Amino acid sequence: MNRFSLSVEMAPMEGITTAVYRRVYRKWFEGIDRTYTPFLVANRTHKFKTREKKEIEVCSPDLVPQILTNQAEHFIWAAHELHKAGFGEINLNAGCPSATVTTKRKGAGMLDDIRALKSFLDEIFSEKEKGDLPEISIKTRVGFSSYLEAEDIADLYAKYPFSRVIVHPRIRDDFYNNVPNTEAFGIFYDRIPHEALVFNGDLKTAEDVRKICDEFPEISGIMIGRGLLADPFLPERICAGADPRGDDFSDREKKILLSFLEELYEDYERELSEATAIIKMKELWNFMAVSFPDNKKQLKAISKSRNGSEYKTAVRNGLRS
Ligand SMILES: Cc1cc2nc3c(=O)[nH]c(=O)nc-3n(C[C@H](O)[C@H](O)[C@H](O)COP(=O)(O)O)c2cc1C
Incomplete structure (x- = not known):
């Protein structure tokens, strides 16, 4: 509470x-x-x-x-x-x-x-x-x-x-x-x-x-x-009771977000498969994209990634502070 x-x-x-x-x-x-x-x-x-x-x-x-x-x-x-x-x-x-x-x-x-x-x-x-x-x-x-x-x-x-x-x-x-x-x-x-x-x-x-x-x-x-x-x-x-100043995540938040996304991808990969884990993460990114209005290029790289390694690199680039 x-x-x-x-x-x-x-x-x-x-x-x-x-x-x-x-x-x-x-x-x-x-x-x-x-x-x-x-x-x-x-x-x-x-x-x-x-x-x-x-x-x-x-x-x-x-x-x-x-x-x-x-x-x-x-x-x-x-x-x-x-x-x-x-x-x-x-x-x-x-x-x-x-x-x-x-x-x-x-x-x-x-x-x-x-x-x-x-x-x-x-x-x-x-x-x-x-x-x-x-x-x-x-x-x-x-x-x-x-x-x-x-x-x-x-x-x-x-x-x-x-x-x-x-x-x-x-x-x-x-x-x-x-x-x-x-x-x-x-x-x-x-x-x-x-x-x-x-x-x-x-x-x-x-x-x-x-x-x-x-x-x-x-x-x-x-x-x-x-x-x-x-x-x-x-x-x-x-x-x-407060929103951040400006729209962007802070550097501390970006680090946490990256750790979260990496662990989520790895858990999905372990439980499902590499291909399904990527599909699940891309579904999530459809909802997360609004928080990255200035990262069009990185978002495109995430949506085009074809395997785990491409996906992870694209996410790291997108969240680099
Ligand atoms: C992809 C998607 C899946 C959803 N699945 C469920 C669900 O399983 N059960 C449910 O009660 N609502 C489901 N909803 C509705 C959400 O729980 C929520 O009521 C809706 O998104 C409105 O809240 P929001 O504006 O905070 O997103 C779903 C919504 C979306 C977009």
Whole structure:
């Protein structure tokens, strides 16, 4: 916790904030209070895939597994499994906007049928009342195709004892376009207990966080995704309540960033393969590139690198202080 006693949380990002990323991130950076796994699919097989099992191999009190399903039975199965494995909270994904997910009425697709969502929540919370389930939190958008849906969704969530309601105030049809709608977040602020409410969306600087906290002073936390990928020091800056002067990383920060990126690449290479490790790092660089507006040449060299040695040289050149 920082001096504002605001919980600073790392957003789940499929393929990016993997167990490997989270472990190496935690080693080099400070300021994150909680992390979430990217979504794990709970379906009728009642088994997680090998890749998903790796996400929950190491159980810690500040790691929350996230589940994608629209079947209460499958969610309850996952909740029991994860409880047995020692997790104290699990999170329901009601925000993923991808068509492959929403056409099956999962992720943000759950918001398109509020009656089905209510039955789902009734069933999982009545199972929870029987005991032996972890706390249940939800990560949600504020509507499917219209902001007018926000009130009904917030009213529905207010009926259940969620340990956390993480609100990304966009609707599904926005994907990541437009700006987060703070008016819609206000609808949740009026209805959801503040100690459970977390804001997520487009927080890229400590100043962005300050503005949200000025408008919604009693929220319990903020969740950051792309802002943290672009500037891994962001949680630290949020805790300190200050952004750096100018846009550039300091020499000390560049050294830490380089060590972080090298260790991350090596861990991926060990766990996957050289080729896949490079793909993963290039995916990450797609998000980091905004932090290097004056390094076009170096960024191009990173994106063109064909093997580990070319990749590492390009990164070292890009971060030379
Ligand atoms: C590549 C990518 C993968 C994502 N994967 C997940 C996921 O697995 N679960 C989830 O709830 N949200 C996922 N999200 C959404 C983020 O958690 C977050 O809500 C979104 O990026 C907005 O926050 P930000 O503006 O701080 O990035 C993903 C977003 C992106 C861009």
